[in-house]
Amino acid sequence: MKSIKLSLLVVALASVACTKTPNVKWVSTTNDARWEEKEIAAPSKDGLQEVVLNIDTKKQQQEIEGFGGCFNEMGWEALGMVTPAEKQQLLNDLFDTETGCKFNLCRMPIGANDYAVDWYSHNETSEDFAMENFSIDRDKQRLVPYIHEAQKLNPEIRVWASPWCPPSWMKHNKHYACRADAKVNDLSPELSSTEELVSRFITEPAYFKAYALYFSKFIKAYEQEGIKISAVHVQNEPNSAQNFPSCVWKMQDLGILIADYLAPQFKADSIDADIWLGTIERPQIERVNDVLQYKNVLDLVKGVGFQWAGKGAIKDVHAKYPQMSLMQTETECGDGSNDWKAAEHTFDLMKHYFKNGANAYMYWNMILDETGKSQWGWKQNSMISIDSKSKSITYNPEFYLMKHLSAFVKAGNVKLDVDNDNSIVFFDQVKNEVIVLAYNDKAEDCVLNLNINNTPVTAQLSAKSFNTIVVSL
Template sequence: MMAIRLSLFAVLLSFMACTKAPEVKLISSTDKNPWVEKELAKPSADDLPQVVVNIDTNKQEQTITGFGGCFNEMGWEALNMVTPEEKQQLLNDLFNSETGCKFNLCRMPVGANDYAVDWYSHNETEGDFAMANFSIDRDRQRLVPYIKEAQKINPEIRVWASPWCPPSWMKHNKHYACRADANQNDLAPELSSTEELVSRFITEPEYFQAYALYFSKFVKAYAGEGIKIEAVHVQNEPNSAQNFPSCVWKPQDLGILIADYLAPQFQKDSIDAEIWLGTVERPQIERVDDVLQYKNTMDYVKGVGFQWAGKGAIESVHAKYPDMQLMQTETECGDGSNDWKAAEYTFSLMKHYFENGTNAYMYWNMILDETGKSQWGWKQNSMISIDSNTKKIKYNPEFYLMKHLSAFVQPGNVKLAADGDTGNVLVFFDEAAQQVIVLAYNEKDENSLLTLNINNKPVQTELIAKSFNTLVVSI
């Protein structure tokens, strides 16, 4: 068996020697040894598990628009715990277009989200339908400087925004939360509800009109800070009644907001920010249809964003609306474990979303303190953790996993359809550079042998156990 195996490998090497050998860059990460540039490795044994992937660069699917995370207030607070030099290094590691993750497309909240320091909106003056008291002064403390620091590193970074909650006076219960929680908010129990498909927003014309104006003023105010808002997603998780800032919407009411108020307001005010339906967190395509099929909403919605259980809807939405831009808007953020198991799960999400048409992939909290705890009591993962006591910086496994894609797959690249043993492989193509980018995860507790047949030309290497690997193959 050993002789046959070595003979076959010799034949493969002989074939490769007779053709132009592709140039290959290989980066490998394990839990204990991340981000190591390696040489292609010959098989070290004759019984390695085989992974064979066939790649045809003509089998092109969706175009990739980018990768990123969310600018959150608590991330900025964590960043400011370290020295200026360390802070600059952290920002470079996320946004530098040569050595970092090369993040180019990032999210921000409109008003408070669950990782804000506390609740606020940009206008808490009840009855101010003219938005005379609209202000982003609060954002100038944290979010604006956070984004501006990223812009210094990558001036081309694109920012999109979504509200978790409108001004509280626009809701029936006059409170930022939908669900009462005696430990985390002061919402009266009688005003609490977890019912879905019933709008908590006051669906009267003057409220719709004021909210459309609120969005418009937000985009204009950020333009005044030198920050272009590329798109707004009209509501974070419109089906989720949370103990933190949230607002449940009936889908048809979101259609009314978009088609009858928001789009006309943007046109009136010459706002060129795109309007997206997001962020969808339920698996039922009917809830997407009920928004998009309202009157002429489809004329205005440029894309649909999905997160959490929304992953169950993306396949059917992509099939029904094949020309619609799709985004994974918030990778599932775990429970603060920040471990290898979390990275493995995130890889499975990446695989699912990209195989079902997504054009962009967002992490959630890029940076948090060591607790990962929000002001409303729950823990989440982050790419980077900073210990609030020792100020020690830790790059978590998901940092490296994100970088395994974002540092190599650039806007304008396309996803390729591959066949063979593709269960733990994603393939992309940079046509301009004539490079195939492969992210391969070896889930096994032993090394495996990966063979890539790219346009019928083989590239082969041994992958170490429990590792994420990016191969950049120049063809």
């Protein structure tokens, strides 16, 4: 048989080989046939191309923390377009711990992000350094109920938060955007800038102190709503001057925020949320170093989060700071195509991030209307689309790709090394199972031969198919 290159993401949950015939569960998805349960059988025809994958469950690497997406205002608005029964089914399909994607680690914004209904922060009262007017009342309309619905299905779900922009009065230009765009914002061109590594935040002690208090009050306010914020990432994309809510930072100033203000504020207020350096969207490790090597920041942060071009930095960061937790914080969102090609791209991202030390993988918009368009003009992909006119619901290919992984891989699994450049393996001594997520990227069927601790399993994979194969040893 001919040998071909097959993209494989492999998740192993066992190490003890046994002599009995293993039990196998197999789910397959193509663009035309979604989430089909299959049975292992001999190949249906001869001459198929073959791939051999050897798995040794003793070759352990990083531990997995989980999978999820982001709670965004526009997602909640889209959910409001369908019937109560349909809405519940959509929520079940994302969060139910038996039949859904089983999302256990999700993101949310602190104030408005680009998929908010419009701009807001939790305190737009200028120079209110004591945060007397801080309020999450806006979030009680959309984000709080969205998270509450997820909690009903998974009470153990963890939520982490990040700001796209501080209160506008804390920025030099007094505006939520950094880049003027007459089509979508009213920022004056003379106050617009796309320069990186220059803080738009007013880096004066009173502002730093007030911003640290802002984070603390946010966490406490959510705790009052029954939602524990497990971690904060200090700034979404600190190098990106956007026409939507954003704030560019000099990286050393993020170190000052963390070490001199945020961590002390959390300690004073008995806040136990983790602090992360995130979300990093540039490939230069030097920018990460500028933060982590300021004073004692390295001891104060739990991990580093990466998205977009930040994927170019994760390998070097993992090598330099092997003790750090690493997260893929926002899968690349495309242009609203919601097609098979987008799922293939996301699969490539998954392979890259897990290969280079990521402990978790986040989708971006879980649900949007059919346009996928933000209030600031960017049309993006989502796992699920709801047509605003017909109210029809479409589960896009990336929904199934995420489920092929998140429905089977649990927190606590440990990544394993395998003898295939396109493979990722995870291990759980308790379950004694191997889970293989394999993509046949060819236009014809192929045969996948697994060798798991010397236990063989063979499956014939359909052309252009994602396959999750669960092997109980």
